Amino acid sequence: xxxxxxxxxxHVSYGSIRALRGVTFHIDEGQTVSLIGANGAGxxxxxxxVSGLLKPVGGRIRFRGQxxxxxxxxxxxxxxxxxxxxxxxxIATMTVHENLIIGAHLQRTANTETLLDxxxxxxxxxxxxxxxxxxxxxxxxxxxxxxGRALMMQPDLLMLDEPSMGLSPMLVNxxxxxxxxxxxxxxxxxxxxxxxxxxxxIADYAYVLERGVIARxxxxxxxxxxxxxxxxxxx
Amino acid sequence: xxxxxxQGINAISLGxxxxxxxxxxxxxxxxxGVLNLAHSAIFMLGAFFGLIxxxxxxxxxxxxxxxxxxxxxxxxVGLELVAFRPLRRRNAARISQLISSIGAAILIVNITQLIxxxxxxxxxxxxxxxxxxxxxxxxxxxxxxVQPVRMLIVVIALVxxxxxxYLVNRVRxxxxxxxxxxxxxxxxxxxxxxxxxxxxxxxxxxVLGGAAGMFYGVVFLNVTPFIGEDVALIGxxxxxxxxxxxxxxAVLGGFLVxxxxxxxxxxxxxxxxxxxxxxxxxxILLIRPQGLLGQPExxxx
Ligand SMILES: Nc1ncnc2c1ncn2[C@@H]1O[C@H](COP(=O)(O)OP(=O)(O)OP(=O)(O)O)[C@@H](O)[C@H]1O
Ligand SMILES: [Mg+2]
Numbered sequence: 001x002x003x004x005x006x007x008x009x010x011h012v013s014y015g016s017i018r019a020l021r022g023v024t025f026h027i028d029e030g031q032t033v034s035l036i037g038a039n040g041a042g043x044x045x046x047x048x049x050v051s052g053l054l055k056p057v058g059g060r061i062r063f064r065g066q067x068x069x070x071x072x073x074x075x076x077x078x079x080x081x082x083x084x085x086x087x088x089x090x091i092a093t094m095t096v097h098e099n100l101i102i103g104a105h106l107q108r109t110a111n112t113e114t115l116l117d118x119x120x121x122x123x124x125x126x127x128x129x130x131x132x133x134x135x136x137x138x139x140x141x142x143x144x145x146x147x148g149r150a151l152m153m154q155p156d157l158l159m160l161d162e163p164s165m166g167l168s169p170m171l172v173n174x175x176x177x178x179x180x181x182x183x184x185x186x187x188x189x190x191x192x193x194x195x196x197x198x199x200x201x202i203a204d205y206a207y208v209l210e211r212g213v214i215a216r217x218x219x220x221x222x223x224x225x226x227x228x229x230x231x232x233x234x235x
Numbered sequence: 236x237x238x239x240x241x242q243g244i245n246a247i248s249l250g251x252x253x254x255x256x257x258x259x260x261x262x263x264x265x266x267x268g269v270l271n272l273a274h275s276a277i278f279m280l281g282a283f284f285g286l287i288x289x290x291x292x293x294x295x296x297x298x299x300x301x302x303x304x305x306x307x308x309x310x311x312v313g314l315e316l317v318a319f320r321p322l323r324r325r326n327a328a329r330i331s332q333l334i335s336s337i338g339a340a341i342l343i344v345n346i347t348q349l350i351x352x353x354x355x356x357x358x359x360x361x362x363x364x365x366x367x368x369x370x371x372x373x374x375x376x377x378x379x380x381v382q383p384v385r386m387l388i389v390v391i392a393l394v395x396x397x398x399x400x401y402l403v404n405r406v407r408x409x410x411x412x413x414x415x416x417x418x419x420x421x422x423x424x425x426x427x428x429x430x431x432x433x434x435x436x437x438x439x440x441x442v443l444g445g446a447a448g449m450f451y452g453v454v455f456l457n458v459t460p461f462i463g464e465d466v467a468l469i470g471x472x473x474x475x476x477x478x479x480x481x482x483x484x485a486v487l488g489g490f491l492v493x494x495x496x497x498x499x500x501x502x503x504x505x506x507x508x509x510x511x512x513x514x515x516x517x518x519i520l521l522i523r524p525q526g527l528l529g530q531p532e533x534x535x536x
Contacts, residue, residue: 053420073423083424091417091425094410102410106426153426 002065004029004188005050005081005157011058012042012049019045021212022059027157032179032189034199034220036233037209043192044086046209047159050190051083052076063157078106080156084163088142090149092135096126099134099145104152112152119148122178140171147178157188164195176202196233200224208233238501241379246497247490248385248454251392254489256447256466257473258399258482259311259440265416265480266436269329272336273314275463275470276343277441281307281448283347286360286458300391300449307445308438314339315437320430340463347460362456388450395446396486399439403482412436416480468509469496472516478529487527 003026012020019042027033037043048054050061052073061069063081077083082103090099100119104112120127123144129137134145143163150158163179164172176198183189183202193199200206200220208216208229216228223229256278263271284306288299318339322332351358371380403409414422415432423429451466452458473492477484492512499511519526 051424053423072428073420074426074428077424077426085421085424089418089421089424091414091421093417094413098410102414102427103425105407149425 002062003027004031004064005190006062007046007050007059008062009059010046010049010056010061012045012054012056019212020049020056023209023212023214025207025214025217027188027190030186030188031205032183032191032203034196034203034206035190035192035209036194036196036199036206036229038232039194040211041209042212043209044161047083047085047161047190047192050076051081051159053083053085074106077103077153080154081159082150082153082155082157083159084146084150084161086161087165088139088146090134090137090142090145092133094134095131096134096137096145097130099149100126100130100152103149104154106153115152115154119151122181123148140167140174143167143171143175144178147175151182155187157190158182159190159192161192162194163191164193164198172198196229200234242497242501243494244379244381244385246494248389249497250490250493251389252447252450252454252489253466253469253473253493254486255392255395255443255450257470257477257485257489258396259444259447260470261474261477261480261482261485262412262436262440262443264474266412266433267319267332269319269332270336270471271314271319271437271440272333272467273318273340273343274311274440274444275467276340276347277307277311277314277444277463278448278451278466278470279347279460279463280310280343281445282452282458282462283350283448283460284445285449285452286362287354289362290360291354296453300446303449304442304445307448308441310343311437311441311444312434314441315433320433344460344463351460358461359457359459362452362458364456382454384453388454391446392450395443399443400482402439408432408435468516469512472512472519474526475516475524476519476526478526481526481528484526484528 005027007026008024010020010023011018023046035043035046045054049056052071052075055070060067063079068076068079100116101112104115120130125141126145126148134142137145147163163175167175172195179189179191179202191199191203200223203220206218206220206223207214216226218226259274259277260270263274281303285299285303288294288302289296294302318335319332322335348358351360371382373380403412411422411427411432412435414425414427415429419429448462451462469492473488474485476491477486477488492515495511495515496508499507
């Protein structure tokens with residue numbers, strides 16, 4: 001059976017620093033998978049290699065059976081594999097509206113207006129500020145915009161890098177509610193989180209990354225009970 | 236008073252040329268974060284292609300313009316492919332890219348010099364006077380003499396600037412340019428083909444620089460492989476004055492520098508005009524490094 005995303009023996013280096021040293025994992029259609037790990041474990045590196053921002057030095061990345069190893073980021077996103085990068089990456093010099101439509105226009109389907117209505121319906125604060133420069137939004141609003149932008153690209157697999165970072169507890173809950181909604185629509189999710197407790201609540205399956213290798217894996221329920229995980233990531 | 240108005244009109248046509256030229260610098264800088272110092276060679280090529288089209292191929296002015304612009308645009312794309320992209324792919328430092336562009340400028344000027352020798356047996360050529368309507372329009376009541384070609388240049392330059400502004404703000408590819416200028420990685424995640432945007436930006440910059448060069452040749456009726464050197468410092472001063480990478484800033488800067496030059500000629504004679512430009516550059520760098528229309532804290536080197 002082919003997995004939706006299948007990563008085998010992935011190696012990524014920054015010059016002489018070997019950030020990923022043989023990472024293997026997969027995601028099935030509709031599944032929500034969480035990647036947890038300490039600072040510097042290689043979580044962002046993994047997502048960036050999948051989305052095409054980094055070129056792996058070894059290993060294979062397959063999406064629905066198609067080998068996409070080393071593809072350019074714009075081609076990867078055109079397949080429906082969309083990343084929300086670390087740290088609310090939006091285009092601060094453009095308006096909220098422009099941020100939302102720019103990605104949608106490059107996607108295969110053309111019902112931009114309907115999608116836009118849906119996004120504005122879900123994020124009324126973005127709707128109110130649609131003509132404002134995105135850089136003027138609050139941190140939480142920028143995170144909503146980053147997710148909204150990704151949804152406008154109609155992902156089949158949404159990858160989020162620490163979506164709750166730096167948000168107040170209320171906004172963290174809001175982000176995870178949103179992820180639950182997205183999951184309900186049948187979109188697969190790969191979510192990287194420091195907040196392992198939250199991540200393990202919504203994930204079906206999780207992998208633990210330690211210094212560039214997968215150290216542990218299991219269903220979210222299993223990992224929630226794992227004494228090692230409890231000690232290291234659930235505080 | 237009359238001469239003041241007269242000089243004002245001269246400053247406007249010169250400013251239009253400088254602004255077009257500076258726009259190319261600014262556009263490439265905004266997406267690359269590096270100055271393309273070969274842009275002055277592109278300017279020269281615009282004048283050179285215009286000369287060849289008019290003088291060698293006997294084409295009318297209205298055909299020579301687009302040929303000069305297109306030719307300069309294509310060479311500018313060549314710069315991106317040969318002088319910049321390979322270095323970027325290897326994560327070369329910005330200073331290496333800057334030096335690479337200086338090398339490219341020298342190469343282009345030298346090649347043009349060779350071609351000049353072949354065709355004209357000299358490194359200087361004159362545009363035929365009769366091909367370009369140069370009888371001044373005389374406005375008796377004001378005592379003004381305006382060359383129609385200068386007016387034409389101002390009109391075309393303004394049209395090009397308005398088109399550029401429209402493209403960057405209202406057309407999808409312009410949006411993509413702004414996205415790439417802000418952050419290439421984010422733009423790529425938005426699904427934008429970043430390499431294509433680089434090529435398109437270099438093309439536009441070359442077209443504008445080529446137009447400026449051709450206009451310069453038409454106004455002074457004289458073309459050499461070295462005219463890029465006349466404007467290199469002026470273009471830099473214009474974008475530093477207006478704000479690096481800012482489109483309205485480049486236009487404003489171009490007109491201000493031209494005004495200052497003409498003013499200094501009126502006051503002290505033409506030998507001072509480049510010294511005055513340099514002095515202006517120095518003063519802006521000291522008191523307002525972000526330029527008139529630039530953002531205070533710059534993220535670029
Ligand atoms: N641009 C870079 N240049 C050099 N080394 C890097 C670069 N980016 C990351 N690294 C190194 O690669 C390793 C993995 O980094 P990565 O950003 O993937 O970690 P992470 O798990 O996302 O950490 P965090 O939770 O802090 O975001 C780290 O040792 C880091 O120092
Ligand atoms: Mg990270």
